[in-house]
Amino acid sequence: MNQLIKFKIDGKxxxxxxxxxxxxAAKDNQIYIPTLCNIPGIKPRGACRICTVxxxxxxxxxxxxxxxEGMEIESKSVDIENLRKAIIELLFTxxxxxCPSCERSGSCDLQALGYKYQMLIPRFKFQFTDRAVEASHxxxxxxxxRCILCKRCIRAIKDExxxxxxAFGKRGHHVEINIDTKLSKDMTDEQALEATEICPVGxxxxxxxxxxxxxxQRKYDKQPIGSDIETLEH
Amino acid sequence: MNKAIDAIIKKYHxxxxxxxxxxxxxxxxxxxxxxxxxxxxxxxxxxxRVDLEQTISFYHFFSQKSRGKYTVYxxxxxxxxMHGRKEVAKAFEKEAxxxxxxxxxxxxxxxxxxxxIGMNDQEPxxxxxxxxxxxxxxxxxxxxxKDIRDGVQVEDMFRASYGDGNNSLELIKxxxxxxxxxxxxxxxxxxxxxxxxxxxxxxxxxxxxxxVKTSNIRGRGGAGFPTGLKWDFCRKARGEKKYVFCNAxxxxxxxxxxxxxxxxxxxxxxxxxxVAAYAIxxxxxxLYLRYEYKYLQRFLESILEEMRYNNLLGKNIGGxxxxxxxxxxxFGAGAYVCGEESALIESAEGKRGEPRDRPPFPVEKGYxxxxxxxxxxxxxxxxxxxxxxxxxxxxxxxxxxxxxxKLLSVSGDCRYPGVYEVEWGFSITDILEMVGAEHVQxxxxxxxxxxxxxxxxxxxxxxxxxxxxxxxxxxxxxxRDILKDIVLNFTDFFIEESCxxxxxxxxxxxxxxxxxxxxxxxxxxxxxxxxxxxxxxxMKANRCGLGHTALNPILSTLKNFRxxxxxxIQKEIEFDTGFRLEEAVKIGKLVTNRN
Numbered sequence: 001m002n003q004l005i006k007f008k009i010d011g012k013x014x015x016x017x018x019x020x021x022x023x024x025a026a027k028d029n030q031i032y033i034p035t036l037c038n039i040p041g042i043k044p045r046g047a048c049r050i051c052t053v054x055x056x057x058x059x060x061x062x063x064x065x066x067x068x069e070g071m072e073i074e075s076k077s078v079d080i081e082n083l084r085k086a087i088i089e090l091l092f093t094x095x096x097x098x099c100p101s102c103e104r105s106g107s108c109d110l111q112a113l114g115y116k117y118q119m120l121i122p123r124f125k126f127q128f129t130d131r132a133v134e135a136s137h138x139x140x141x142x143x144x145x146r147c148i149l150c151k152r153c154i155r156a157i158k159d160e161x162x163x164x165x166x167a168f169g170k171r172g173h174h175v176e177i178n179i180d181t182k183l184s185k186d187m188t189d190e191q192a193l194e195a196t197e198i199c200p201v202g203x204x205x206x207x208x209x210x211x212x213x214x215x216x217q218r219k220y221d222k223q224p225i226g227s228d229i230e231t232l233e234h
Numbered sequence: 235m236n237k238a239i240d241a242i243i244k245k246y247h248x249x250x251x252x253x254x255x256x257x258x259x260x261x262x263x264x265x266x267x268x269x270x271x272x273x274x275x276x277x278x279x280x281x282x283r284v285d286l287e288q289t290i291s292f293y294h295f296f297s298q299k300s301r302g303k304y305t306v307y308x309x310x311x312x313x314x315x316m317h318g319r320k321e322v323a324k325a326f327e328k329e330a331x332x333x334x335x336x337x338x339x340x341x342x343x344x345x346x347x348x349x350x351i352g353m354n355d356q357e358p359x360x361x362x363x364x365x366x367x368x369x370x371x372x373x374x375x376x377x378x379x380k381d382i383r384d385g386v387q388v389e390d391m392f393r394a395s396y397g398d399g400n401n402s403l404e405l406i407k408x409x410x411x412x413x414x415x416x417x418x419x420x421x422x423x424x425x426x427x428x429x430x431x432x433x434x435x436x437x438x439x440x441x442x443x444x445x446v447k448t449s450n451i452r453g454r455g456g457a458g459f460p461t462g463l464k465w466d467f468c469r470k471a472r473g474e475k476k477y478v479f480c481n482a483x484x485x486x487x488x489x490x491x492x493x494x495x496x497x498x499x500x501x502x503x504x505x506x507x508x509v510a511a512y513a514i515x516x517x518x519x520x521l522y523l524r525y526e527y528k529y530l531q532r533f534l535e536s537i538l539e540e541m542r543y544n545n546l547l548g549k550n551i552g553g554x555x556x557x558x559x560x561x562x563x564x565f566g567a568g569a570y571v572c573g574e575e576s577a578l579i580e581s582a583e584g585k586r587g588e589p590r591d592r593p594p595f596p597v598e599k600g601y602x603x604x605x606x607x608x609x610x611x612x613x614x615x616x617x618x619x620x621x622x623x624x625x626x627x628x629x630x631x632x633x634x635x636x637x638x639x640k641l642l643s644v645s646g647d648c649r650y651p652g653v654y655e656v657e658w659g660f661s662i663t664d665i666l667e668m669v670g671a672e673h674v675q676x677x678x679x680x681x682x683x684x685x686x687x688x689x690x691x692x693x694x695x696x697x698x699x700x701x702x703x704x705x706x707x708x709x710x711x712x713x714r715d716i717l718k719d720i721v722l723n724f725t726d727f728f729i730e731e732s733c734x735x736x737x738x739x740x741x742x743x744x745x746x747x748x749x750x751x752x753x754x755x756x757x758x759x760x761x762x763x764x765x766x767x768x769x770x771x772x773m774k775a776n777r778c779g780l781g782h783t784a785l786n787p788i789l790s791t792l793k794n795f796r797x798x799x800x801x802x803i804q805k806e807i808e809f810d811t812g813f814r815l816e817e818a819v820k821i822g823k824l825v826t827n828r829n
Binding site: 044045046047048049050052059061064065066079083086087090091093094123124125127148149151159161163164165166167168169170171172173174175178179180181182183 | 280281282283284285287288291292569586591593729730731732733734735736737738740741742744745748765769771772774775776777
C-alpha cells in the first residue's frame with residue numbers, strides 16, 4: 001500500500017494515498033466533488049473546470065491536482081458552488097441542449113448536474129450556436145449541438161495502433177470535436193458503444209440503438225448524481 | 235505520394251514531435267496544406283487525419299485551403315487602427331478586388347486579418363509571403379498590389395531603403411526599423427560575444443545560479459518569477475535530459491522589444507541560453523520564435539553557425555570538457571497562447587498549443603517529459619550582463635523589489651514610439667515625457683492582459699511592487715474612444731486567441747463582448763455593469779494566464795474609466811434585452827419591400 005497522508009476537505013479530516021488526485025481521494029472519503037470531463041483510469045485533463053476547489057486561496061481543478069500532507073481543501077463554500085453552477089450554465093447556453101428530446105435524458109451528467117445545482121434559467125444569454133448533426137459515420141451519430149467539448153472521447157477512444165478516432169478542431173469558441181472519417185469506418189460495435197458511454201452527454205450516439213432503458217428508469221432518474229459517493233443532505 | 239512532402243518529413247526524421255516544422259515547411263512550399271499532403275503526413279507519422287488536423291486548425295498561419303499565391307496578413311491591433319488601418323484595409327480590398335478573409339478569383343491575392351505582428355511602432359503593418367511591410371498607406375498598398383501583379387519578388391518591393399541597423403543586412407533585408415530610443419545594459423553596444431561563457435567555465439553551475447539569485451532578476455515576460463530559483467529547481471529536478479527554451483513568442487499586443495533584441499543582440503541572447511544550459515545541465519536549447527518573425531530566420535541561423543565556429547556553441551564550449559550545448563530554432567504558427575510556457579512546450583512537441591495542467595511544472599516535467607526551463611529573450615540577455623558584471627552590480631539598477639532594467643515597447647499616440655531600456659522605478663509620467671506624449675487620456679500598461687490606467691495614476695511606477703509589465707506600453711490620447719477603439723479590439727483579440735480548452739475562457743469573453751457592444755450602442759443598463767463585475771470571477775477558474783486576464787480590458791476600464799460606461803448606459807430604465815424589433819426586421823422589410 002502506498003504512503004497514507006492526511007488532508008482536510010471543508011474541515012473534515014480525510015486520509016488518502018500519496019499520488020491520488022483530490023477527486024479520487026475525496027471519493028474514498030465519501031465526499032463528492034462534481035466532475036464532467038474526468039474519467040476514472042484515464043489521465044485527467046481539467047477541461048470543464050467543474051471540479052474547481054480552493055487550496056491556499058488558489059483555485060485549482062481537483063481532478064488534476066494531487067493531494068498533499070496537511071492540505072486544506074475548500075469545496076462546498078458558497079462561492080465555489082456558485083462557480084460550478086455558473087460553469088454548468090455556461091455549458092447549457094453555449095450549446096443547444098433540449099433535454100426532453102435527447103436520448104441521454106436521465107443518464108446525462110450535464111443534465112444531472114443542472115438538477116443538482118437547481119439551475120432554472122441560466123444567468124447567461126443563450127448563444128443558439130449553429131451546430132451540425134453529423135450522420136456520415138457508419139456506426140455513430142455526432143450531435144455537435146450537445147457536445148460540451150470535454151475531450152473524454154479524444155482521450156479514451158483510440159484504435160489498436162493508439163491513433164485517435166476523435167480530435168479537437170479549430171480553437172477558442174469555434175472549437176469542435178471531429179471524428180476521423182477513415183478510422184471510424186473500421187470501428188467495431190463495441191468501440192461505438194464505448195464511445196457512446198464515454199460521452200457524458202448525448203453528443204455521441206451509436207446508430208440503430210436508442211431508448212433501450214425507458215425514460216424514468218435511468219441512472220439519474222433513480223438517484224441524483226453523486227449520491228453513490230455521498231449521502232446528500234436535504 | 236508527393237516527393238517534396240516525403241523529403242520534408244524525412245528532413246525531420248519522421249518524428250511526430252517535429253510536426254510543427256513539417257507543417258510549416260509544407261505550408262511554405264505549397265501555400266497551404268492540401269488534402270493529399272495531410273493524408274501523406276498523417277500516414278507517414280502514423281497518426282489519424284483528425285489528430286493531424288487538430289494541430290493544423292489550431293494555428294492561424296496554417297490553412298487547408300489556398301490563401302492565394304500572395305497572402306497578405308494585415309495587422310488588426312488597436313494601434314494599427316490608430317494609425318489609419320481602416321483606410322489601408324479598404325485600399326487592399328479595392329486594389330486586390332476581394333474582401334478580407336477571401337482570395338481573389340484568379341487565386342493571386344488573399345487578404346487576411348491577423349493579431350499583433352510586433353510592429354506597433356510602425357503601423358499599419360502587414361506580412362506578405364513572410365516579408366514585413368510597415369508604415370502602410372493607401373498609396374503604398376496600390377504600389378504593392380501593382381508589384382504583385384507585375385510579378386516582383388516580395389523582398390524587392392521596397393520603395394526607399396531597408397530599415398536601420400541589422401535590418402539592412404543581406405540576410406534580413408527588411409524595411410523594419412529598430413527604433414531604439416534609449417539604451418541600457420541589455421541594449422548597450424559594450425559587449426563582446428563569449429565574455430560570460432569565458433567566465434562561467436571557471437566556475438561551477440551552482441556558482442552561476444547563485445550569481446543569478448544575487449542579482450534578484452525576475453522573468454521579463456510579465457509573470458516575474460525569480461530566474462535563479464527557476465534554474466535551481468530545474469538543476470535539482472531528475473531527468474535523463476534537460477532543456478533550455480527561450481520564449482521568443484512575444485504576442486502580447488504592443489510588444490516588440492524581443493524583435494529588436496534578436497535583430498541587434500542575437501549573440502547576447504544565445505550566450506544567455508548557453509549560460510542557462512551550463513547552470514541547469516542541458517545540452518539542447520530551443521528558441522521558440524513566433525512565425526511573424528520568420529524574416530529573421532536566415533540571420534539568426536547564421537549567428538548560430540558563427541557561434542559554433544567560435545566554439546561558443548557545440549561540443550566542449552570554450553574549451554571546457556563536457557560543456558556541450560546547441561540551439562535550434564522552433565517556429566510557432568500564429569497563436570498568442572503559445573507564449574504561455576507549457577503551451578509553448580506543447581507546440582514545440584508538435585501539438586495544439588494548449589496550456590498544460592500544473593503540477594507538474596515544466597522545471598520538473600517539460601519538453602518531452604524532461605526538466606525544462608523557459609525564459610524570456612530579455613531575461614536571458616540580462617543574465618549575461620549579470621554574469622559578466624556580477625549580481626551586486628546588477629542590483630544597482632532599478633528598485634529593491636525590481637532590480638535591473640526593463641525594455642519597454644512604446645507605441646500609440648506619441649511622437650517617438652520605439653524601444654526604451656529604462657531602470658525599473660520610472661513613473662508613467664517620466665515615460666510620457668520621455669516619449670513625447672501629450673493630452674494623454676490613458677496608458678495601457680502590459681498590453682491587453684495588463685491594465686488601462688488614467689492620469690490620476692500616472693505617478694505610479696513600473697516594477698513588480700506596483701505596475702508589473704512585460705513591457706508593452708500603449709499610449710491613448712484624448713481623441714480616442716476607449717470603449718470602441720481599445721476595449722472592443724482587445725476583447726476580440728482574447729476571443730480569437732483562446733485555445734478553447736477551459737469552459738469559462740471559451741464561453742465567457744464572447745458573452746462579455748455582447749454586453750460591451752450593447753453598452754457601446756447605448757442599449758446597456760446598470761444591471762449589465764453589475765453582471766460584468768459579478769461574472770468576471772468565473773474566469774479565475776481557468777487554467778492559464780490568458781484565461782485569467784482575458785477580461786482585463788473590460789474590467790480595468792470599468793474600474794479606472796467607470797464614467798465612460800456610466801455615460802453610455804440608460805439610467806431611466808432597469809432592464810433592456812438589447813433587442814430592437816425595428817432593427818431586427820429591417821433587412822426583411824427591405825427584401826420584401828414592405829414598410
